[in-house]
Amino acid sequence: MSFLAPLLAIFGVSVPAIIVLYILKVRRRDVVVPSTLLWRGDAVDRQASVPWQRIRPSWLLFLQLLAAIALVLALTRPALAHPAALGPDTVVIIDSSGPMQATDVSPSRFAVAVVQARALVDQLGSGQRMTLIAMDANPRILAASGGDHGVLDAALAALRPDAGLADLRTALALATAAPGGGGDRRVIVLSDGIVDISGPTVTLPYPVEYRRIGVTGENLGISGITVSGADGSRIVAINVTNYGTARHATTVEMRADGHLVDARAIDVEPGGSVEVDVTLTGSPHTVTADLTPHDAFALDDTASAVVQPPRVLHAVLVTPRNIFLQEALQLRGDIHLDVETPASYRPRSDVDLWIFDAFVPPTLPAQPYWLVGPPADRAIGAGAEVRPGPLIPASAGDPLMAGVDVGNVAVAQSRDLSTSTFGRAIIDSQAGPVLLVRDSAPRAALLGFDLHDSDLPLSPAFPVLVERVSEYLAPDAVPPSPVEPDTPVNIPVPGGGSVAVTRPDGTTRTLTVAAQSGDAVLTDTDQTGVYTAVIRAAGAPQSVTAHFAVDALDPARSAIAARSQLVSVHGTTGSPIPSAQASVFDDLWPWLAVLALAVLSAEWVVFHRGR
Amino acid sequence: MTNPAASAGIVAARALGLTPDVLALLDRMTLPSRRPVLGDAGQRRSRRTGGSIEFADFRAYVPGDDFRRVDWNAYARHERLIVRLHSADEDVTLTLWIDASASMAYGDPSKLRAAASLAGALGYVALSAYDRACVASFAATATVLTPRLRGRSATHRLWMALTGLQGSGSTDFGAIGRAATRTAPGIAVVISDFLSQPGPDAALAALRGAGQQPVLVRMLSRQEVAPDLRGDLRLVDAETHATVEVTVTPATIAAYGRRLAERTDALRSLAARHRARFVDLVSDGDIVESVRACRAAGIVR
Numbered sequence: 001m002s003f004l005a006p007l008l009a010i011f012g013v014s015v016p017a018i019i020v021l022y023i024l025k026v027r028r029r030d031v032v033v034p035s036t037l038l039w040r041g042d043a044v045d046r047q048a049s050v051p052w053q054r055i056r057p058s059w060l061l062f063l064q065l066l067a068a069i070a071l072v073l074a075l076t077r078p079a080l081a082h083p084a085a086l087g088p089d090t091v092v093i094i095d096s097s098g099p100m101q102a103t104d105v106s107p108s109r110f111a112v113a114v115v116q117a118r119a120l121v122d123q124l125g126s127g128q129r130m131t132l133i134a135m136d137a138n139p140r141i142l143a144a145s146g147g148d149h150g151v152l153d154a155a156l157a158a159l160r161p162d163a164g165l166a167d168l169r170t171a172l173a174l175a176t177a178a179p180g181g182g183g184d185r186r187v188i189v190l191s192d193g194i195v196d197i198s199g200p201t202v203t204l205p206y207p208v209e210y211r212r213i214g215v216t217g218e219n220l221g222i223s224g225i226t227v228s229g230a231d232g233s234r235i236v237a238i239n240v241t242n243y244g245t246a247r248h249a250t251t252v253e254m255r256a257d258g259h260l261v262d263a264r265a266i267d268v269e270p271g272g273s274v275e276v277d278v279t280l281t282g283s284p285h286t287v288t289a290d291l292t293p294h295d296a297f298a299l300d301d302t303a304s305a306v307v308q309p310p311r312v313l314h315a316v317l318v319t320p321r322n323i324f325l326q327e328a329l330q331l332r333g334d335i336h337l338d339v340e341t342p343a344s345y346r347p348r349s350d351v352d353l354w355i356f357d358a359f360v361p362p363t364l365p366a367q368p369y370w371l372v373g374p375p376a377d378r379a380i381g382a383g384a385e386v387r388p389g390p391l392i393p394a395s396a397g398d399p400l401m402a403g404v405d406v407g408n409v410a411v412a413q414s415r416d417l418s419t420s421t422f423g424r425a426i427i428d429s430q431a432g433p434v435l436l437v438r439d440s441a442p443r444a445a446l447l448g449f450d451l452h453d454s455d456l457p458l459s460p461a462f463p464v465l466v467e468r469v470s471e472y473l474a475p476d477a478v479p480p481s482p483v484e485p486d487t488p489v490n491i492p493v494p495g496g497g498s499v500a501v502t503r504p505d506g507t508t509r510t511l512t513v514a515a516q517s518g519d520a521v522l523t524d525t526d527q528t529g530v531y532t533a534v535i536r537a538a539g540a541p542q543s544v545t546a547h548f549a550v551d552a553l554d555p556a557r558s559a560i561a562a563r564s565q566l567v568s569v570h571g572t573t574g575s576p577i578p579s580a581q582a583s584v585f586d587d588l589w590p591w592l593a594v595l596a597l598a599v600l601s602a603e604w605v606v607f608h609r610g611r
Numbered sequence: 612m613t614n615p616a617a618s619a620g621i622v623a624a625r626a627l628g629l630t631p632d633v634l635a636l637l638d639r640m641t642l643p644s645r646r647p648v649l650g651d652a653g654q655r656r657s658r659r660t661g662g663s664i665e666f667a668d669f670r671a672y673v674p675g676d677d678f679r680r681v682d683w684n685a686y687a688r689h690e691r692l693i694v695r696l697h698s699a700d701e702d703v704t705l706t707l708w709i710d711a712s713a714s715m716a717y718g719d720p721s722k723l724r725a726a727a728s729l730a731g732a733l734g735y736v737a738l739s740a741y742d743r744a745c746v747a748s749f750a751a752t753a754t755v756l757t758p759r760l761r762g763r764s765a766t767h768r769l770w771m772a773l774t775g776l777q778g779s780g781s782t783d784f785g786a787i788g789r790a791a792t793r794t795a796p797g798i799a800v801v802i803s804d805f806l807s808q809p810g811p812d813a814a815l816a817a818l819r820g821a822g823q824q825p826v827l828v829r830m831l832s833r834q835e836v837a838p839d840l841r842g843d844l845r846l847v848d849a850e851t852h853a854t855v856e857v858t859v860t861p862a863t864i865a866a867y868g869r870r871l872a873e874r875t876d877a878l879r880s881l882a883a884r885h886r887a888r889f890v891d892l893v894s895d896g897d898i899v900e901s902v903r904a905c906r907a908a909g910i911v912r
Contacts, residue, residue: 027843028843028844028845028856028857029842029843029844029845030844030845030847030854031840031844031845031846031847032846032847032849033717033846033847033848033849034713034714034715034717034718034722034804034806034832034835034848034849034850035714035804035806035807035848035849035850036846036847036848036851036853036854036855037806037807037808037874038806038835038867038870038871038874039846039855039857039867040855
């Protein structure tokens with residue numbers, strides 16, 4: 001039952017007021033006199049000689065209190081709510097993201113959402129249409145604007161929860177674009193409200209109803225797992241975070257290649273983290289941390305990491321002399337750097353990365369390379385000299401520019417790359433781009449100015465930029481550290497070939513890579529655990545096997561407290577969409593008013609009988 | 612042998628507080644007659660001339676007069692037939708109207724008992740002087756309790772009628788007015804607390820119209836004269852059952868006293884307007900004092 005005007009409950013003070021009046025009321029003793037003729041002049045004197053008197057049971061008091069309570073309840077407009085009937089066109093968005101796997105509601109948030117969606121399907125009448133949309137990291141339409149209960153139920157039965165974060169904006173965009181849309185479209189979101197909040201706030205042109213699922217935010221999860229050190233003395237660091245509001249205890253079990261190697265009991269304060277360091281002996285390939293017992297959200301109770309063999313990147317710097325570039329490259333611990341002069345340059349195949357400074361070889365190598373300040377007499381650096389002015393990132397959010405601040409870098413002169421077809425721009429300026437990268441194999445980068453013509457080597461951004469670009473040009477075969485679920489994973493296959501990826505559940509995805517592409521992109525990373533990639537490069541005598549881990553470490557996912565409103569999305573009223581279910585209310589106040597009238601009538605009868 | 616009626620009368624007299632001493636006092640009293648009373652032959656002088664020996668007046672003879680009434684000495688001196696007129700001897704009827712409403716049952720002793728005692732005393736005075744007396748009660752209706760009695764021997768019957776009075780019902784002075792025509796002319800003594808509305812105005816007019824000389828005797832209890840009530844009370848009228856909520860304080864008592872005095876003045880004024888006598892008595896007063904108060908007011912002498 002709901003109260004449509006709860007503030008009017010303030011009139012409830014009338015109830016104690018009646019009681020106080022009864023306590024204060026003059027209670028008169030009956031005295032029979034021969035005549036009241038001479039007393040009638042004093043009849044109006046009602047001042048009590050004893051103001052406070054002990055209250056005594058009275059039918060009048062009881063009836064007056066009952067009438068007052070009925071009237072106050074009527075003022076607050078109590079109403080019985082029941083779900084509103086579906087409109088002619090309903091879009092149901094079912095949240096199938098990672099947090100919906102929480103089991104704080106039985107059997108799980110996702111299962112409850114599906115049950116509610118089925119209930120909506122059951123309400124669907126003739127002439128009404130429904131569109132089902134699954135909302136996870138990659139929202140999609142499950143069933144488009146239909147009224148066939150069988151199709152809709154089958155779509156719901158086939159839906160499985162995902163480990164990624166819900167992309168609400170895309171789901172709502174699909175809801176807008178779904179066929180059959182008219183002015184009477186109604187969107188129902190069955191979710192816990194935990195969605196990807198990046199991006200601008202969206203204002204919706206149609207009514208959106210958010211039905212919250214989930215009751216608790218108590219969750220203990222692994223927020224990080226890293227492996228460091230060399231064989232024989234590797235250390236695994238596990239971070240356990242308490243996302244709830246109460247202190248929790250757990251046991252961290254560490255397994256290496258499936259064998260238990262350590263177990264630690266820990267207590268974690270609300271909002272706090274505890275790091276557990278475990279030293280590994282031997283040379284395991286994978287380590288897995290497990291929190292036992294599992295809590296309501298098991299997805300982040302397990303995390304894996306792959307113990308990657310130490311990689312040594314063979315890079316060759318060909319330069320007349322550039323100490324800045326040489327020092328920056330050598331800051332990477334996994335690089336074996338050779339420095340050669342242009343005169344001694346000779347192409348060879350045992351190099352992972354070439355860096356040509358103020359030099360362009362007659363024939364560009366088949367391996368990844370980076371051209372820095374190419375001489376003007378070569379076609380690749382034939383642009384006119386320009387003054388670029390202040391530098392800016394070409395596109396916001398480019399991972400190559402993460403942590404690289406070039407705003408204060410001054411460049412005296414640079415080649416004009418504005419018309420270059422070398423690749424996409426990474427750093428731009430008023431005179432055009434100054435850093436380009438090419439994504440196709442072999443990967444390559446082109447810096448348009450000589451480092452000696454700028455103060456870039458002296459800025460803190462320089463070693464970071466060198467590391468970012470060199471990592472991009474010669475990436476690892478697979479991610480060296482765990483990636484989040486639903487994150488695309490690039491697997492380089494130089495010269496083309498195929499990649500067979502075995503997922504944690506044993507299923508295999510085979511990806512074919514064209515010769516000019518050079519990279520296989522695996523998008524089916526929705527499962528957490530260890531993935532195994534078997535890379536078969538074209539022409540290579542044998543395949544290469546690599547492992548990488550997918551872990552749900554993102555705090556945004558692990559903070560599973562169901563949100564009271566949908567963030568980053570505004571409804572038609574221009575304000576955030578609160579958790580509510582569209583309901584129809586049956587007002588109860590007329591019945592209460594009739595009751596109050598009946599009670600007052602009874603009170604009148606009782607009063608006059610007592611006179 | 613003892614006369615049973617006389618014995619019952621003696622018992623009734625004691626119940627009414629009429630002791631031998633009181634009766635001895637009453638024996639020395641008679642009813643007054645403010646003006647000649649038209650009545651039957653009795654011991655009272657009447658305006659109507661009649662056959663008694665007491666000279667009243669002369670008048671010229673007219674045919675038909677009794678020759679025995681001709682004053683022959685006057686004829687000898689004046690040679691005109693003059694008839695001697697004598698006063699008629701008539702006795703007085705005392706009608707005692709007793710308020711027998713519920714309010715008269717209150718007081719200690721009750722107002723009704725005090726009223727009956729006074730009526731018994733006044734009736735004794737009348738009957739002892741060979742006047743006539745009758746008793747009637749009234750509340751919502753009037754009830755004649757005795758016929759017109761005469762002679763001392765009838766006092767027992769009068770007293771017994773008075774001792775049987777019970778207070779009930781509400782006061783309606785109109786009942787007196789309606790019954791006044793059925794009573795004999797004479798003196799009508801109305802004994803009541805006069806605490807009802809409307810008052811006795813119409814009843815007094817009816818009594819006077821019926822040739823009766825009204826007398827108002829107000830009988831209140833001591834509790835009505837000086838109420839001993841205090842606190843928050845709901846007063847219930849004994850006759851109408853109407854209620855009045857009142858908080859009795861000294862100021863309230865004072866206001867009550869003022870209203871009682873105003874009521875007394877209004878009754879006294881009403882009596883004067885109707886040429887009636889007014890006596891104000893309290894029920895716990897001695898019967899002798901009450902009779903003396905009546906004598907002081909001229910009701911008896």
